[in-house]
Amino acid sequence: MxxxxxxxxxxxxxxxxxxxxxxxxxxxxxxxxxxxxxxxxxxxxxxxxxxxxxxxxxxxxxxxxxxxxxxxxxxxxxxxxxxxxxxxxxxxxxxxxxxxxxxxxxxxxxxxxxxxxxxxxxxxxxxxxxxxxxxLPTAWLTAYRMLFIKAALAPGTTVLIQGGGGGVSSAAIVLAKAAGLRVWVTSRSEQKRAFARSLGADESFESGARLPERVDAVIDNVGQATWSHSLKSLKPGGTIVTCGATSGQNPPSELNRVFFLQLRVLGSTMGTREELSQLLSLLETTGIRxxxxxxxxxxxxxxxxxxxxxxxxxxxxxxxx
Incomplete structure (x- = not known):
């Protein structure tokens, strides 16, 4: 074969x-x-x-x-x-x-x-x-688990998605928008920022840019290059979910910010068979693809x-x- x-x-x-x-x-x-x-x-x-x-x-x-x-x-x-x-x-x-x-x-x-x-x-x-x-089974399932299982985000909350051009990030944009979240995205490339907006992102920013306000959660699979910005972008009590480190695996810890603001740092990898079934049902009922x-x-x-x-x-x- x-x-x-x-x-x-x-x-x-x-x-x-x-x-x-x-x-x-x-x-x-x-x-x-x-x-x-x-x-x-x-x-x-x-x-x-x-x-x-x-x-x-x-x-x-x-x-x-x-x-x-x-x-x-x-x-x-x-x-x-x-x-x-x-x-x-x-x-x-x-x-x-x-x-x-x-x-x-x-x-x-x-x-x-x-x-x-x-x-x-x-x-x-x-x-x-x-x-x-x-x-669906890798990028989309990973994004689904990060948003709805790990971060447990509800409609009306604001999520920042770092590096909006990647497979997981672009899936997260579509899924988050379909679930009624306010979606902000960062990217170094204006072309990729425009792509993120075409997928439904409400706002897009240059990587590391100061945001209009802090967010409820951050989806980060970039790692070292975005980690500090991700932590600084969170509201007190906010959540960062990470599933990868494409830019490097040794980001600054900034533990003082984590414990003073009581931030949640969660790791996520892939998803379960049951979650894949849930994801397929979500696409079937909402029409997103x-x-x-x-x-x-x-x-x-x-x-x-x-x-x-x-x-x-x-x-x-x-x-x-």
Whole structure:
């Protein structure tokens, strides 16, 4: 079967180790099911894998990809939940110490077929296309959990979303607006600020700009470059939720601000299968949909990853076998 996979790892030139070609079809495992992939979307996790993060040389070749929608062996249209917990784990899959994501231990979704635990399949509503559904399991699910599970934001509150051009941030804009929140966004790029406004952001600001007033919550996956601004932007008792650190993992602590203003600092990673089901229901009932930058054939996985790496993408890049 056709697949995009890591053949070798290179931190400085990640795409050097990418191959798009024939791989064996997945072998059956007890409790697992084959899904014929109809659409898969790209994430920065794919580029990190090509850099060697989370993979060892002896695991190669490893098929990339965590997000997919498709048709299972019984003909059901499904969305793949990419958090793989251990068989004996019960409850929130993201808290399993031995959890992994597809393409870390088991082959991923950038292929004509993918093998996943049966419990990782979520029914796809007919109103949501395969391409749209494939955008949801990583970026959109992460944003959903940050906004509504971790920060527990209610309509009428104000949320600041740092770095409005990224996949998680752009998903958070659409979801927050649909839930009745006032949405403010920052970005270094006027083009990305305009993109954020087109998604529904009420206001957009340059990165680090002084805001008209403090906010109830901040969604931050940038890390070091925005952390101080995020803390200073919060009302007393406000909440910052972080899911990543693309600009660096060692932000200034500013603990005095945290305890004097009784701020809440929460970490968040991905989301559960149940939350993915909730997210699909939210899209089905509200009509909101992911913004898709482009849809390409799987054979053009390299070109899709080049676009993602260039940071010029707006929305999701989707590959179809």
């Amino acid at each position: 056709l697949a995009a996979y890591v053949a070798s790892m290179n931190d400085s030139n990640p795409l050097e180790g990418l191959r798009v070609g024939d791989r064996p079809e997945p072998e059956t495992r007890e409790g697992w099911v084959k899904v014929r992939v109809r659409a898969a979307s790209l994430n920065h996790h794919d580029l990190w894998s090509l850099r060697g993060v989370g993979l060892r040389p002896e695991q190669l070749p490893m098929i990339l990809g965590g997000d997919a929608s498709g048709v299972d062996e019984d003909g059901n249209e499904v969305v793949v939940h990419s958090v793989i917990s251990t068989a004996e784990w019960a409850g929130d899959e993201t808290l399993d110490p031995k959890r992994s994501l597809l393409s870390e231990v088991y082959d991923g979704t950038l292929a004509e077929q993918v093998l996943v635990p049966r419990r990782n399949l979520v029914p796809k509503p007919a109103a949501i296309s395969f391409e749209e559904a494939a955008c 992911p913004h898709i930058d482009s849809v390409r054939p799987l054979s053009q996985a390299r070109e899709g990853l080049e676009v993602l790496q260039s940071e010029s993408v707006q929305g999701k890049v989707v590959l179809v076998p």
